[in-house]
Amino acid sequence: PLQTMSTQLCVSSLGIRPSTQNTASYLPTSKKHSVPPRSRQLRTVSLTATKASVEQADMAEIMKARPGVTRVGWIGTGVMGSSMCGHLLATGFSATVFNRTMSKAQMLIDKGAVAAMTPKEVAENSDVVFTIVGFPADVRETILGEDGVLAGLKPGGIIVDMTTSDPSLAREIAALAEEKGCKAVDAPVSGGDIGARNGKLSIMCGGDAAVVAALGPLFAPMGQVTHLGGAGAGQSCKIANQVTIATTMVGLVEGMLYAHKAGLDVEQYLRAISGGAAGSKSLDLYSARILKGDMAPGFMVKHFVKDLGIAVAECQQMGLSLPGLALAQSLYISLAAHGEDAYGTQALVRALERLNNTTLPTKL
Numbered sequence: 001p002l003q004t005m006s007t008q009l010c011v012s013s014l015g016i017r018p019s020t021q022n023t024a025s026y027l028p029t030s031k032k033h034s035v036p037p038r039s040r041q042l043r044t045v046s047l048t049a050t051k052a053s054v055e056q057a058d059m060a061e062i063m064k065a066r067p068g069v070t071r072v073g074w075i076g077t078g079v080m081g082s083s084m085c086g087h088l089l090a091t092g093f094s095a096t097v098f099n100r101t102m103s104k105a106q107m108l109i110d111k112g113a114v115a116a117m118t119p120k121e122v123a124e125n126s127d128v129v130f131t132i133v134g135f136p137a138d139v140r141e142t143i144l145g146e147d148g149v150l151a152g153l154k155p156g157g158i159i160v161d162m163t164t165s166d167p168s169l170a171r172e173i174a175a176l177a178e179e180k181g182c183k184a185v186d187a188p189v190s191g192g193d194i195g196a197r198n199g200k201l202s203i204m205c206g207g208d209a210a211v212v213a214a215l216g217p218l219f220a221p222m223g224q225v226t227h228l229g230g231a232g233a234g235q236s237c238k239i240a241n242q243v244t245i246a247t248t249m250v251g252l253v254e255g256m257l258y259a260h261k262a263g264l265d266v267e268q269y270l271r272a273i274s275g276g277a278a279g280s281k282s283l284d285l286y287s288a289r290i291l292k293g294d295m296a297p298g299f300m301v302k303h304f305v306k307d308l309g310i311a312v313a314e315c316q317q318m319g320l321s322l323p324g325l326a327l328a329q330s331l332y333i334s335l336a337a338h339g340e341d342a343y344g345t346q347a348l349v350r351a352l353e354r355l356n357n358t359t360l361p362t363k364l
Helices: 002-013 038-063 081-091 102-110 119-124 136-144 167-179 192-198 209-214 233-261 266-274 281-292 301-318 323-337 345-356
Strands: 071-075 094-098 128-131 158-161 183-186 201-206 223-229
Touching: 038 209, 071 081, 071 119, 081 094, 081 102, 081 192, 094 102, 094 119, 119 128, 128 136, 136 158, 136 167, 158 167, 167 183, 167 233, 183 209, 183 233, 192 201, 201 233, 209 223, 223 233, 233 266, 233 281, 233 301, 233 323, 233 345, 266 281, 281 345, 301 323, 301 345, 323 345
Parallel strands: 071 094, 071 128, 128 158, 158 183, 201 223
Antiparallel strands: 183 201
């Protein structure tokens, strides 16, 4: 047994995978038993798994991002990206930044960030590059384009895409990064502009577990991380998140409209339900904005329409029918048709007001 343990651990430490066809090939045999007792097999597998876990933890510790040491690149300084990168600067990380409209990066430059002219230039001066841009086509161009991140990133560098994008594109980026000796993590977020400002985002990660762990000090100022699995798993989680939000928003707005038509004070109605089963993060974040007629974007309708489109396409590939998703998508598309795609997602109230020829009273 001691020889068996030593052999198995050495094989694991060298990064060589034992044959999955016959576990017994790594164990001593006897005339009586051509296959070892079950207890020995289980013990060996357990030791191998423990060794792998230790190695993974050691790798994460070696790679761990550190303020003043790890050079950060940040691409995308919009409503959320600016706050997120700002938290990293406040924590002591240096940053090289790029945005298509560089004036939107000025606040970060004033705090000490260095401006770059292209995503490639950002990567050339960074160990870890974060991207949070608009659409999957933007992600592809920003990361895989001729002047993109991967063209400038040195072997050992890490790409972290925080855009909500296609799971298949996340897997493609991860594979191409591996070919160059780099790593890629898909890490879309939820929590809107308020979550970004307060460092309270939900960060959904797909990729190598050790890499995600090593990025912990970079993620911590932005919010709470959940590692979901391999490349693309973070994006799949975010799409499911958007499906949930879409139908929740429909319920929130419909409930407000019903309360109004029933003669209730809508603000009082919201207070009554907020502590019960109908309470939700969407109610907390958006109901007051709706009552004030505040359509300023925490998350733009046009980006939500994009996310729901990805969700519908994924469902078609899976053979999955989600009627609530389809309804929400059609309502949000109608906002875009009325030129309201730059509003926040709470503008859903406008679509349902038009449908019912009624208007919620505004409380300033």
